Amino acid sequence: MALNETMRRQVLLFLSMLSMCSVLGQVSYSIPEEMSKGSLVGNIAQDLGLDLKRMKTGKARLHVGNSAEYIELNKEKGLLLIKERIDREALCKQTTPCALHFQIILENPIEFYRVTVEIIDINDNAPAFKMNSMLFEISESAVRGAKFVLEKALDSDVGINGLKSYSLNPTDNFVLKLNDNAGGVKEVEMVLEKPLDREKQEHLTLTLTAVDGGEPQLSGTVQIHVTVLDANDNAPVFTQSTYKSSLLENSQRGTSLMTVTATDIDQGANGLLTYSISSNTEGILDLFEIHGTSGEVRLIGKIDYESSKHYQLDVKARDQGGLTDSCKILFDIIDVNDNAPIIDLMSTTQSIPEDSKLQTVVAVMNVHDADSDNNGVVKCFLRDSEPFIIENTSNGFYSILTNTDLDRETASEYNITVTCSDEGVPSLSSSVTLTLQISDVNDNAPVFERSSYEAYIVENNTPGLSIFTVKARDADWNQNARVSYILEDSSVNGVPVSSYVSVSADSGVIHAVRSFDYEQIKDFQFRVKAQDGGSPPLSSNVTVKILIQDQNDNPPQVLYPVQTGGSLVAEMVPRSADVGYLVTKVVAVDVDSGQNAWLSYKLQKATDRALFEVGLQNGEIRTIRQVTDKDAVKQRLTVTVEDNGQPSRSATVIVNVAVADSFPEVLSEFTDFTQDKEYNDNLTFYLVLALAVVSFLFITCLVVIISVKIYRWRQSRIMYHSNLPVIPYYPPRYSDTLGTGTLQHVYNYEVCRTTDSRKSDCKFGRTGSQNVLIMDPSSTGTMQRIQSEKSILDEPDSPLEVSNFPLCSCQSFMLNVCLPTHNSISAPRTEAAPCKCTTCSTSLALLFHVTHLE
Incomplete structure (x- = not known):
């Protein structure tokens, strides 16, 4: 088979090469097997008519395909030589003729030559028997002509060198007979020619010889041992x-x-x-x-x-x-009772819905026992007390039925064990377990883990931040237990709750839609619905409350003293002030809550640190030593207000203090102070312009104020008759509650009451001290005008009273004129006319910041 495969591959290779180039020649050689390595096969160059130079330049080579290389090419001499010893029997076995086929290929141009080397058999193998000896037992009663087949010999050689004949020695009792079978192989038989006599010769030894036809002849032998048996003429x-x-x-x-x-x-x-x-x-x-x-x-x-x-x-x-x-x-x-009953589940139900009716059949089985009589009589029962019963419907057939209502949430699976026993002694039984799944029906609504939820989130959060997770569980299964979360429609402060939060339908994670501000909203609540995937779906609701936690995101705001760009506010301290004299009080607020709104006051810088101190908690600025004549008139204090948040935030306010007993001294000092600190050389032009504008505004405002005061006086008479109360409002820490007199100026705010005061948001204020000075650095004549105006306002019988003058609650604590909405001051004010606040100019605020004493 290997040789045929080799030859087939060589033929395919030959055909493929033939398709690429033409075969220029063919040569055949015959050599005997077993030639030694290097032996000459033939002069291929001479036989093909090739020049040795052409073989070298053409890179002549042998192509043997997948066959073993037994032949090699000597390009130098153009000879074919034996490369490996060739054993014809190993190469071709009994196949004849035996030949090697290969090709010689040259390049540039490509030339193709076929070479066939036939391997000639030599007589190098003798006939041989597989068995060392052959044994026969032959009765002495064997008749003449009895045949006994002998083992054949084998010879690997072929042709004339193969097996030729057999001979037997001695031939006293037996002769040889050769028969040709259908395959052409000779069968060897030993034929009894002379009857055996056990009493004369009990054992015979014969020699069988096989001879081939080679030269010289080779042979092989085997011994035949014959035992003669006694004749037996009586049967048992x-x-x-x-x-x-x-x-x-x-x-x-x-x-x-x-x-x-x-x-x-x-x-x-x-x-x-x-x-x-x-x-x-x-x-x-x-x-x-x-x-x-x-x-x-x-x-x-x-x-x-x-x-x-x-x-x-x-x-x-x-x-x-x-x-x-x-x-x-x-x-x-x-028969004995050795067979247990056999239970054959003919039909089973893998799953039934939990709302199945009573007496629903879940399995049908056939039970039989191979034993006979009582050993084969069988009875079946259910082993456990389950919601099922078993009934014998006919001979050997049983049905399992539901006996009570099923609830998948109580038991989602039942292992129904059926036991069948025969009536043999001893009794034998068999059991089979049927697993029955209870399929779900959507009969349970989702249930939240809590009756209500409360979650916290720090303000200034990132939109989309995960706040909290609501979780609901459904006792049902699969799609019926697949819970979806829905945000119910509601509103928070008139805004849909969906603009505040969102809920993930799958996970129940609540996300913040916007960034929350604790100062605007501190908490809100909404409802989340959990709905299962059943048909029809079932749902439940839960209330979720979100609490906004404050963050220190607002710095303190200084309410007093007010920092103005066009005027200078100075607190006046007489040189006779004692230790602990209350100069002023820094008032600040923080819109945050908790510890984020706890404020502390610190003196950051001061013209003379040894003269003043600031209360850590109340912001009161007091003297810490006796004021002397050597102390500078102008004192500049920088106070830092810091909250208690993490990290803390702070604000800074500058407090100007005048240490003097007279106004001229204060005026001259603070004029220079402001010019030195706030302005440069190019500001002279703007100061002159500002002086002209302030003068104009002062005259204009003075006329307007006098007119409004007269009008308000008339309106107050009307309010007096209408019995509308005037409710004063005193902000905390704006007055000295102890009445020590150390803080002589009191800041009061009163509601601006008009005939339609319930719809007005305007406020007006009046001060209770004249110790607060407002200096206008653009003009040295401002103080004289202030004193003149003050003398007018201080007249006890004057119809113009600042306390009755409507003022807007400006953040800078300056007084603003609150004018009626109608344009004509002299026109009569209607009962429903609202009050409209107009922003006061800087000069007007400076003018009316000093008012008459209470």
């Missing part, structure tokens, strides 16, 4: 032709069942008998055995009444001459 005889017995099917292996006996009247070896079971029934030899010499029959396997109720054994007795006799043994099998 059993004492009974048929034996009968009964046998329990649960009999143990090795049990002795009976003994059979046969006799032979021959003497010696011909009278020795051997017993054997010759029954052709399948499986008999696996169940029974008989002792070869005693005839005792034993049980060696497990017998089964249900498989066979009767067994028949054919027993043969044979003497040494080959003569036999036979008898029968019949065994009747007695």
Whole structure:
């Protein structure tokens, strides 16, 4: 087969090469096998007519395909040489002729030559027998012409070198006979020519010789040993032709069942008998055995009444001459209860819905027992007390039915165990377990883990931040238990709650839609609905409350003293002030809450740190020593207000303090102070312009104020008759509650009451001290005008009273004129006319910041 495969590949290669180039020549050689390595095969260059130079330049080479390389090419001399020793028998076995096929290929241009090397067989293998000897036992009663087939010899060589003939020696009793079979192979037989006589010669030894046709001839021999047997002319005889017995099917292996006996009247070896079971029934030899010499029959396997109720054994007795006799043994099998009932589930239901009706059939089974009589009578029952019953519908058929209502949430799976027992002694039983799944029905609404949720989030959060997760569980299964979360429609302060938060439908994660500001909203609540995926869906609701936690995101705001760009506010401290004199009070607020709004006051810088101190908690600026004449008139204090947040935020306020006993001294000092600190050389032009504008505004405002005061005086008379109360409002820490007199200026705010005051948001204020100075650095004549105006306002009988003048609550604490909405001051004010605040200019605020004493 290997050679045929090789030849097939060579043919394919040849055809493929032939498609690429033409075959220019072909040469064949014949060589004997077993040539030594390097032996000459042929002069390929000469035989093909090739020039040695052409073989070199053309890179001549052999192509053998997938065959072993037995031949090599010597390009220098153009010779084919033996590369490996060739064994024809190994290469081709019995195939003839045996040849090697390969190609010689040259390049530039490509040339293709075919070469065939035939391997000639030599007589290098002698005939041989596989067996070392052949043994025959031949009875002396064998007749003439009896044939005995002998083993054939094998010779690897072919043709004339192959096996040629046989010879037998001696030929006193036997001769050889050769027969040709259908395959052309000679069969060798030994034929009895002369009867044997055991008494003369009990053993014969013959030599069989096989000879080939080679030169020189080779041969092989084998010994034939013949044993002559005594003639047996009497056959054995059993004492009974048929034996009968009964046998329990649960009999143990090795049990002795009976003994059979046969006799032979021959003497010696011909009278020795051997017993054997010759029954052709399948499986008999696996169940029974008989002792070869005693005839005792034993049980060696497990017998089964249900498989066979009767067994028949054919027993043969044979003497040494080959003569036999036979008898029968019949065994009747007695049944015992050795088979448990067999439960056959004919139809089962893998799953039923939990709302199934009573008496729903979940399984049908057939039960049978292979035993007989009472051993095969079966009864079935359910082992556990489950919501099922079993009923016998007909002979051997049972049904399992539901007996109570099912609830998947209580039990989603039942393992129904059916036990069937027979009435044998002892009783045998079998059990089978049926697994029944209870399919879900959407009969449970989702239930939240809590009755309500409360979550916290720090203000200034990032939109989209995960706040909290609500979780609801549904006792149902699969799609019926797949919970989706829905944000119910509601509003917070008139805004839809969906603009505040969102909820993930799958996970229940609540996200912030916007960034929260604690100062605007401190908490809000909404409802989340959990809905399952059943049909129809079931749902439940839960309330979620979100609490906004404050963050220190607002710095303190200084309410007093107010920092103005166009005027300078100075607190006046007389040089006679004692230690602990309350100069002023820094008032600040923080819109944050908790500790983020706890404020502390610190003196950051001061013209003279040894003169003043600031209360850490209340912001009061007091003197810490006696004021002396050497102290500078102008004192500049920088106070830092810091909250208690993490990190803390702060604000800074500058407090100007005048240490003097007279206004001229204060005016001259603070004018220079402001010019030195706040302005540069190019500001002179703007100061002159500001002085002209302030003067104009002052005159204009003075006229307007006097007119409004007269109008307000008239309105106050009307309010007095309308019995509308005037409610004063005193902000905390704006007055000295102890009444010590150290803080002589009190800042009061009063509601601007008009005939339609319930709709007005305007406020007006009046001060209770004249110690607060407002200096205008653009003009030195401002103080004289202030004093003149003050003398007018301080007249006890003057109809113009600042306390009745409507003022807007400006953040800078400056006084703004609150004018009626109608344009004409002299026109009568209607009862429903609202009050409109107009922003006061800087100069007007400076003018009316000093008011008359209470």
